[in-house]
Amino acid sequence: MSFTKLLGVAWTAWKFAAKRLGPIGGLVVAAVAAVGYVYLGPRLAENHPALAKIIR
Amino acid sequence: MIGDCSVSYITVWDTDNPSGMFATSTTIEHSDNESQYQSHMSDRYFIAFPRSCTIMAVTGLVGSVVAFVIALLIGGLAIYISARVVSDIDDYSHAVVTAFVGAIAWALTAWIPLIGPVIALIVWIGVINWRYPGGWGKAAIIGLAAWVSALVILFVVNSILGLGIGAFGIPGV
Numbered sequence: 765m766s767f768t769k770l771l772g773v774a775w776t777a778w779k780f781a782a783k784r785l786g787p788i789g790g791l792v793v794a795a796v797a798a799v800g801y802v803y804l805g806p807r808l809a810e811n812h813p814a815l816a817k818i819i820r
Numbered sequence: 821m822i823g824d825c826s827v828s829y830i831t832v833w834d835t836d837n838p839s840g841m842f843a844t845s846t847t848i849e850h851s852d853n854e855s856q857y858q859s860h861m862s863d864r865y866f867i868a869f870p871r872s873c874t875i876m877a878v879t880g881l882v883g884s885v886v887a888f889v890i891a892l893l894i895g896g897l898a899i900y901i902s903a904r905v906v907s908d909i910d911d912y913s914h915a916v917v918t919a920f921v922g923a924i925a926w927a928l929t930a931w932i933p934l935i936g937p938v939i940a941l942i943v944w945i946g947v948i949n950w951r952y953p954g955g956w957g958k959a960a961i962i963g964l965a966a967w968v969s970a971l972v973i974l975f976v977v978n979s980i981l982g983l984g985i986g987a988f989g990i991p992g993v
Binding site: 766768769776779780783815 | 882883893
């Protein structure tokens with residue numbers, strides 16, 4: 765997982781969420797998306813390797 | 821063949837037949853239920869195929885959806901960058917929706933023989949004109965800048981990061 769992809773996920777989540785939830789809400793959603801991407805990736809790779817390959 | 825999943829595995833059988841003989845005489849390589857996926861077709865007929873076929877089909881569907889979403893986000897990013905530069909409008913979700921509507925407008929008009937691509941381009945710029953203020957001239961500049969932005973983004977994403985994705989909603993890229 766490259767840092768660029770993680771940054772892309774966080775930035776996209778931030779841009780979508782900040783408009784509706786404000787800057788704090790956007791920051792929280794971006795953090796949740798980034799953490800979820802990092803932690804759910806290995807779990808997905810363990811349980812569903814084919815799907816993990818698509819996501820990552 | 822569906823990838824590694826051979827269609828010769830797929831079998832339809834008649835449940836009214838007490839002897840359990842298959843209605844179609846295709847090859848069954850896995851006869852136990854655990855290795856097969858059964859799908860109900862009707863009250864009488866069932867279709868069975870290996871579980872791996874189901875997993876491949878679901879994975880392929882999810883992969884297509886993920887690829888579409890990423891391509892849409894990249895198309896929206898290109899329009900977002902150009903709208904930000906040209907009109908100073910900072911709204912990513914607005915740009916993503918514009919890319920989606922523009923792609924539909926393009927698809928609905930580009931098939932017309934001879935003049936289709938020209939009409940599609942005008943309609944696509946019209947969508948940008950409808951979604952962003954500033955008139956047709958500014959919309960055309962946003963469209964051109966979005967096209968250049970998409971080329972740069974895809975070059976970076978595909979060449980440097982090694983991903984093979986496109987930009988949905990930007991014509992010609």
